[in-house]
Amino acid sequence: xxxxxxxxxxxxxxxxxxxxxxxxxxxxxxxxxxxxxxxxxxxxxxxxxxxxxxxxxxxxxxxxxxxxxxxxxxxxxxxxxxxxxxxxxxxxxxxxxxxxxxxxxxxxxxxxxxxxxxxxxxxxxxxxxxxxxxxxxxxxxxxxxxxxxxxxxxxxxxxxxxxxxxxxxxxxxxxxxxxxxxxxxxxxxxxxxxxxxxxxxxxxxxxxxxxxxxxxxxxxxxxxxxxxxxxxxxxxxxxxxxxxxxxxxxxxxxxxxxxxxxxxxxxxxxxxxxxxxxxxxxxxxxxxxxxxxxxxxxxxxxxxxxxxxxxxxxxxxxxxxxxxxxxxxxxxxxx
Amino acid sequence: xxxxxxxxxxxxxxxxxxxxxxxxxxxxxxxxxxxxxxxxxxxxxxxxxxxxxxxxxxxxxxxxxxxxxxxxxxxxxxxxxxxxxxxxxxxxxxxxxxxxxxxxxxxxxxxxxxxxxxxxxxxxxxxxxxxxxxxxxxxxxxxxxxxxxxxxxxxxxxxxxxxxxxxxxxxxxxxxxxxxxxxxxxxxxxxxxxxxxxxxxxxxxxxxxxxxxxxxxxxxxxxxxxxxxxxxxxxxxxxxxxxxxxxxxxxxxxxxxxxxxxxxxxxxxxxxxxxxxxxxxxxxxxxxxxxxxxxxxxxxxxxxxxxxxxxxxxxxxxxxxxxxxxxxxxxxxxxxxxxxxxxxxxxxxxxxxxxxxxxxxxxxxxxxxxxxxxxxxxxxxxxxxxxxxxxxxxxxxxxxxxxxxxxxxxxxxxxxxxxxxxxxxxxxxxxxxxxxxxxxxxxxxxxxxxxxxxxxxxxxxxxxxxxxxxxxxxxxxxxxxxxxxxxxxxxxxxxxxxxxxxxxxxxxxxxxxxxxxxxxxxxxxxxxxxxxx
Ligand SMILES: [Zn+2]
Ligand SMILES: [Zn+2]
Numbered sequence: 012x013x014x015x016x017x018x019x020x021x022x023x024x025x026x027x028x029x030x031x032x033x034x035x036x037x038x039x040x041x042x043x044x045x046x047x048x049x050x051x052x053x054x055x056x057x058x059x060x061x062x063x064x065x066x067x068x069x070x071x072x073x074x075x076x077x078x079x080x081x082x083x084x085x086x087x088x089x090x091x092x093x094x095x096x097x098x099x100x101x102x103x104x105x106x107x108x109x110x111x112x113x114x115x116x117x118x119x120x121x122x123x124x125x126x127x128x129x130x131x132x133x134x135x136x137x138x139x140x141x142x143x144x145x146x147x148x149x150x151x152x153x154x155x156x157x158x159x160x161x162x163x164x165x166x167x168x169x170x171x172x173x174x175x176x177x178x179x180x181x182x183x184x185x186x187x188x189x190x191x192x193x194x195x196x197x198x199x200x201x202x203x204x205x206x207x208x209x210x211x212x213x214x215x216x217x218x219x220x221x222x223x224x225x226x227x228x229x230x231x232x233x234x235x236x237x238x239x240x241x242x243x244x245x246x247x248x249x250x251x252x253x254x255x256x257x258x259x260x261x262x263x264x265x266x267x268x269x270x271x272x273x274x275x276x277x278x279x280x281x282x283x284x285x286x287x288x289x290x291x292x293x294x295x296x297x298x299x300x301x302x303x304x305x306x307x308x309x310x311x312x313x314x315x316x317x318x319x320x321x322x323x324x325x326x327x328x329x330x331x332x333x334x335x336x337x338x339x340x341x342x343x344x345x346x
Numbered sequence: 347x348x349x350x351x352x353x354x355x356x357x358x359x360x361x362x363x364x365x366x367x368x369x370x371x372x373x374x375x376x377x378x379x380x381x382x383x384x385x386x387x388x389x390x391x392x393x394x395x396x397x398x399x400x401x402x403x404x405x406x407x408x409x410x411x412x413x414x415x416x417x418x419x420x421x422x423x424x425x426x427x428x429x430x431x432x433x434x435x436x437x438x439x440x441x442x443x444x445x446x447x448x449x450x451x452x453x454x455x456x457x458x459x460x461x462x463x464x465x466x467x468x469x470x471x472x473x474x475x476x477x478x479x480x481x482x483x484x485x486x487x488x489x490x491x492x493x494x495x496x497x498x499x500x501x502x503x504x505x506x507x508x509x510x511x512x513x514x515x516x517x518x519x520x521x522x523x524x525x526x527x528x529x530x531x532x533x534x535x536x537x538x539x540x541x542x543x544x545x546x547x548x549x550x551x552x553x554x555x556x557x558x559x560x561x562x563x564x565x566x567x568x569x570x571x572x573x574x575x576x577x578x579x580x581x582x583x584x585x586x587x588x589x590x591x592x593x594x595x596x597x598x599x600x601x602x603x604x605x606x607x608x609x610x611x612x613x614x615x616x617x618x619x620x621x622x623x624x625x626x627x628x629x630x631x632x633x634x635x636x637x638x639x640x641x642x643x644x645x646x647x648x649x650x651x652x653x654x655x656x657x658x659x660x661x662x663x664x665x666x667x668x669x670x671x672x673x674x675x676x677x678x679x680x681x682x683x684x685x686x687x688x689x690x691x692x693x694x695x696x697x698x699x700x701x702x703x704x705x706x707x708x709x710x711x712x713x714x715x716x717x718x719x720x721x722x723x724x725x726x727x728x729x730x731x732x733x734x735x736x737x738x739x740x741x742x743x744x745x746x747x748x749x750x751x752x753x754x755x756x757x758x759x760x761x762x763x764x765x766x767x768x769x770x771x772x773x774x775x776x777x778x779x780x781x782x783x784x785x786x787x788x789x790x791x792x793x794x795x796x797x798x799x800x801x802x803x804x805x806x807x808x809x810x811x812x813x814x815x816x817x818x819x820x821x822x823x824x825x826x827x828x829x830x831x832x833x834x835x836x837x838x839x840x841x842x843x844x845x846x847x848x849x850x851x852x853x854x855x856x857x858x859x860x861x862x863x864x865x866x867x868x869x870x871x872x873x874x875x876x877x878x879x
Contacts, residue, residue, distance in 0.1 A: 156411070157419045157432040255768050255821075257808075267768070275432070277358055278424050282820060284768050286359050321418045328412060 017146060019097065019117045022313065022336040027124055027148065029115060031095025034063070036113055036124050039339060046099060047072070048126025049110035050189055053341045063091065065101055067109025067224050071189065074216055087111065087137060104128040105139035106293050107190030108221055114142055122146040123307070129292065130299040131163065134197040135190070135226045139303075147309035148336070151317030152294040153272050160272055160296040166289045167195075167202050170246070173266055173287055178244040181209075182287065183265035185251035188214050190293050192248050193221045195270050196228045199246065209234045209242055211249035211258065239263050255284055272296070301325055316341035347445050347474060349377060350385050351481035357389075357492045361764035366494070370502035381448040383524025386503070388448075388485045389494045392523055397458040398467065398486040403430050406468065410435060427487065431479035437472040445473050449524070455486050497593040507532035512549045512736040515594055520544035543584040547594045548613055548665055548673075549736035550577065553726060553743035561707050562744070567727045568677070569702040569710055572745055573660055574723040574837070575619040575638055580659060582608045589618075600644045601657050607695035612687075615663040615734075617699065619721070620655045660699045661687075662726075665734055673734040680734065717748060723836065724748040750834035751876055752856060753778065754867040756789055757829040760811040761822045763796065770804055771811040771823060772796055774855070776831050778846070778873055783865040789827055790846035792873060793835070798854035807858070830859040830867050838876050846870055848877065 021028045026038035026045075034044045041058035048054055048064075050071030055064070057076040062069065063083040073079050085091050090100040096118060101111040106127040115122045121144040128139050128150065153160075174182050186192040192214050199208065207230040210218065218228055234247055243263045253259065254267055272292025273279040280288040295303060300322060304312055311332040314322050319335035326333035353373045360366050370389075374382050387393045403426055407416055411433050423429040437443060446454070451470060458466050467486070471479050484490050500518060504511035509532050517528050520541040530536035556562075578597070579590045587605045589598045598605045601618065608614070620638045640655050641647065664684045665673050672680050688698050702725065704710035714725050724747035732742040755776035763772035773796040781787030799807065810829055817824035834856035841849035848870070 155419050155422055156415055157423055157429060159432075255762055257769055259769055276423050277428055280359060284361070284762065284764065284821070286361075288359065318418070318422070321415055324412065324414050324418075 017117075017120055017122065019095075019120075020115065020122050020146070022148075022315075022338065024337065024339045026338065029093060029095075029097055031117065032093035032097045033095075034093050034097075034099075037126060039341070044093075046113050046124075048104065048113060048124065049106055050075075051107070051127065054126060063093075063099070065109045065111050068111070069109075070220060070224070071109060071217075074220060102140050102142050103137035105130065105133060105136060108136045108193070108224055108226065110136060112139075112142065114144065120145055122148065123309075124148045125150055127152065127294055128303075129295045130303065131160070133194055133293070134201060135193045135221060141303070141306050143309075144307065145310045146313060147304065147307050147311070148313040148315060149300065149304065149322075150294065151300065151314050151319050151322045153292065153296050154300055154314070154318035154320075154322040156297045156321065158272060158275055158296045159298055160275070160292050161290055163194075163198055163291055164202065166270070166291050167198050169287065170199070170268060170289060171202065171204060173268075174244060174246065177266060180264045180266050181242045181245050181247055181262050182268050183247045183249060183254065183259060183262055184289070185254040185267070185269040185271075185283075185285075186248055186291075187271075187293075188217050188250050191270055191291065193218060193226060193228060194293065195248065195289075195291065196231075197226060200227070200229045204246070205229065206245055207232045209237055209245060209247035211247070211253050213250055213253070214248060234261060251283075301329075304331065305329075347448055347451055347478050347481065349373070350381070350388075350448050350485075351474075351477040353385070354389075354481045354484065354490070354492060355477055357494065361768075362766070363498070366498065367502045367505055370494070370499065371506035374503060374506040379526060379529055380524035383526060383529060384448045384452045386499060386525065387523035389490055389492070390496045390499045391488060391490060393452065393485065394488055395455045395458070395486050397460055397463045398455060400426055400487055400489075402463055402467065403427065403483055403487065406430070406464065406471075407433060427483040427489065428480055430483055431476050434471050434476075434479050443473050445475075445478060446470060451482060451485065495593055496595050500594070503528075503532065513538070515549045515736075516546060517541065518547075519588075519590070519594060519596070520546035542669070545581045545583040545586040545588045547579060547581065547588075547590040547596075549594070550579065550592060550615065551663075551734050551736065551743060552738045553745040554738055554740060556727065556744040556746040560744075562727055564704060564707060564710065566729060566731075567744075568681070568730055569704060570662070570699050570726045570728065571702060571717070572723045572726045572747070573617040573619060573699065574721050575617040575660070576642070578604075578616065578618045578659070579665075580604060580608055580612075580614045580616065582611050582613075584611075597642075600641055600647060602647060603652055603657050604659060604695060607692055609690070609692075611666075611668055612664065613666040614659065614661055615665060616659040616661040616696075618657055619660055620657055622655075656694075658695050658697065660697055662699050663734060676731040676733065677728050678730045714746065714748060722748065747836070750836060750852075750856070751838070752832055752834055753792075753873050753876075754859065754862065755792060755831050755833045756827050756864045756867045757810075757825055757831060758789055758791055758827055759822055759824050760807075767804075770808045772804055772808070774807070774831070776833060777827075778867060779865075779869045780846075781869065787869075790870060791844065792846045792848055792870070793833065793850040793853040795831075795833065795853045795855050798834070798856060799858065803858060828864050830862040830864055831855050832857040832859055838873055840877055846873075848873055 019030050025040050027036040035042045036046045037048055037054040038045050043060040045059040046063045047068055050068045055072050061081040066084045069082045069084055085101050087101055087103050090098050092098050098116050100114040102114055104110040104112045104126055113124045123142050123144040130139050186195050196208055209232050212235055218231055259265055266286050268287035268289055269285045270289040270291040274288035274290045314335045315338050323333050323335050356369050407430050420429045500514045501511055504514045517539050521528055527539040531538050577592050581588050587608050588596055589601050589604055591597050622637050637655055664680055704713055727744040729742045755778055757774055758777045759775040760771035761773040762768055763770055775791050775794045777789035777791045779787045780790050811823055811825055814825045815823045816826050833853050835850040835853040837851045839849050
């Protein structure tokens with residue numbers, strides 16, 4: 012099969028280059044003008060001359076980099092002319108607060124860059140919208156057929172069952188500080204958990220930011236302000252890196268839990284010393300990836316960071332044109 | 347089957363021994379017969395289904411999943427059973443399906459043949475969810491491996507029903523899965539099973555370590571060498587002979603040479619050794635532990651192995667003889683019966699652990715000091731009037747190990763511990779220099795230890811590791827190799843598995859040498875000089 016060659020858009024190792032406008036999507040090194048899909052560090056690097064993103068993504072970047080210089084805010088559904096005859100429209104991606112797919116149009120040709128996305132309902136962000144296009148540039152973080160994320164209610168149920176079964180311990184949930192932590196908290200609230208939830212210091216500001224954007228998270232307290240005994244039978248949330256660190260010694264005999272799509276695989280959970288794996292991901296699983304390609308039904312799919320090979324194989328088996336892009340600088344997020 | 351699958355998962359993610367015991371005990375109490383008995387057998391590798399092989403699973407998947415997608419998935423997951431459980435196509439309209447019980451699974455698997463397995467096993471898999479399929483495949487292929495030893499299972503059983511673990515152990519070995527009489531007895535519904543005609547394991551009598559500086563009167567205690575093999579029990583009853591390990595595992599398959607050698611019903615306690623010229627250089631002595639290791643853990647043994655490394659039993663004690671239970675007799679009386687047996691036992695397969703004659707305790711200490719034979723681990727001191735009782739009983743038997751060998755090593759890598767130690771770097775890999783460190787020699791790992799230090803020292807070591815990290819690999823940190831450990835170990839052997847060519851037995855951290863510069867640590871050559879293979 013011949014690959015489509017849209018001369019105005021080029022995948023380069025450090026990002027997607029929109030040539031006539033000289034704008035980059037999620038570049039992994041500083042550039043003059045960048046479109047940023049969402050606030051995760053591997054997509055939203057600092058140091059660009061101009062950063063075009065949704066208001067929430069810009070606020071998240073400001074929290075991390077302490078500057079708003081060059082920020083250009085674009086709301087969902089709004090289009091912006093980039094120059095060189097290219098326009099960009101931000102469409103919800105359902106990944107984290109503020110996350111967007113970028114629809115790029117040039118001379119009647121349409122390209123969608125998904126950034127990271129998922130199709131499941133998430134009380135902390137706007138849901139993914141299917142957008143017709145010629146070229147669909149999709150992520151593939153969980154691009155293996157072994158990955159099917161269970162319904163989140165089931166995983167939250169596991170967490171609450173454990174809490175009830177061991178009232179003298181606390182459950183410490185390792186969760187990515189941007190997105191996963193707030194989603195776990197919001198889903199706990201939705202399931203009727205109204206007790207205070209205890210936070211690692213590194214999560215506090217991001218949770219406040221979510222609340223500023225209208226996501227209610229209920230009563231949050233800092234672990235550092237709490238007495239050990241007060242946290243028995245309660246939930247605490249920390250970044251995955253703090254799970255087995257000295258910091259965790261201040262908690263009452265914590266059950267080590269981890270909210271991540273990788274927890275689907277036993278060995279991954281065991282490597283991290285996780286006692287309670289919670290299969291909760293902000294990325295599309297295999298079924299979501301493949302049904303999204305089918306629904307969007309593009310002339311060609313470009314597959315970026317993750318397990319490109321298997322998704323490429325699926326496209327081949329289903330007579331869909333596809334190619335893998337070798338982008339650098341993206342990490343296996345959802346850690 | 348879902349309860350069993352949930353148990354398997356919970357055990358997978360639980361590291362602490364007590365937590366594992368509690369999970370198992372709860373399952374055994376709450377699950378009806380015969381499911382719990384089959385589950386117990388499955389967890390302790392007591393089930394075998396010849397029709398289901400690892401290749402069966404691969405073949406089943408090849409019919410259902412694209413080969414490239416299978417390979418990519420298998421490589422990522424790292425386990426065939428788990429990959430298959432995740433990739434198995436969910437049956438549509440699964441609400442109507444009832445999952446099978448463990449007993450139904452065992453019965454159906456038992457009825458499968460090589461001809462029917464490809465059509466029958468899918469029917470079972472269709473009735474289960476991903477975790478259930480995982481447990482089913484592990485059970486069917488006999489590869490549970492979730493850290494449940496037979497000993498742990500028995501302890502959990504005893505805990506579940508509040509019965510003595512020694513009795514559980516004794517009855518367990520005489521019974522077949524699903525152990526209905528065992529559960530009936532434990533729950534008080536039936537008397538204890540009758541084992542007279544069964545080749546069952548009797549719990550070992552064990553020794554306490556002799557305290558530093560303690561002295562015993564040789565008028566009350568007999569001394570005997572402690573051999574560096576594996577302690578086993580050889581049992582013959584009802585025309586069957588079995589070899590049991592310390593933990594009560596049946597290791598007869600690895601030692602057919604021994605299992606054929608006992609000509610009358612008896613229960614004998616001894617050290618299993620392999621013939622070699624090692625002991626004192628004489629023929630008919632024992633080879634080092636390294637030679638014995640060649641024979642361990644084998645499901646079948648080749649003729650060549652039997653010829654090259656013939657096993658024999660060095661006898662310590664006799665528990666039962668021709669239907670007579672001798673365990674209540676004093677040691678000296680049992681010893682006399684044992685010595686009388688030596689004339690009728692084939693001497694290719696049996697010899698007697700000789701008593702060590704000493705003028706007094708000081709003389710005995712001197713003999714122990716001089717013993718540098720690698721097949722000798724130290725001395726045993728046995729009260730002459732002691733009955734044979736299960737477990738450790740204060741004052742009856744003592745072990746007096748040879749002083750350990752010592753070597754100075756440099757800390758190279760540290761890994762987080764498990765359970766309560768999971769926030770501490772507590773598993774240490776250390777090495778010795780492969781030459782002169784001033785001339786650019788490198789450190790090669792020679793061993794690993796995770797005990798030998800106090801809680802306070804653990805904190806200091808944890809701090810050291812964190813402050814001296816130069817590299818991280820997942821849970822492992824590489825340190826700047828600045829800290830010296832004085833490592834104690836029982837012996838050292840040649841090993842092809844390690845780059846240094848050496849492997850230590852029972853290494854532990856003897857002292858932390860905060861004061862000693864790393865370049866003054868020992869060299870590989872110094873350690874190699876202690877090899878006595
Ligand atoms: Zn992301
Ligand atoms: Zn990403």
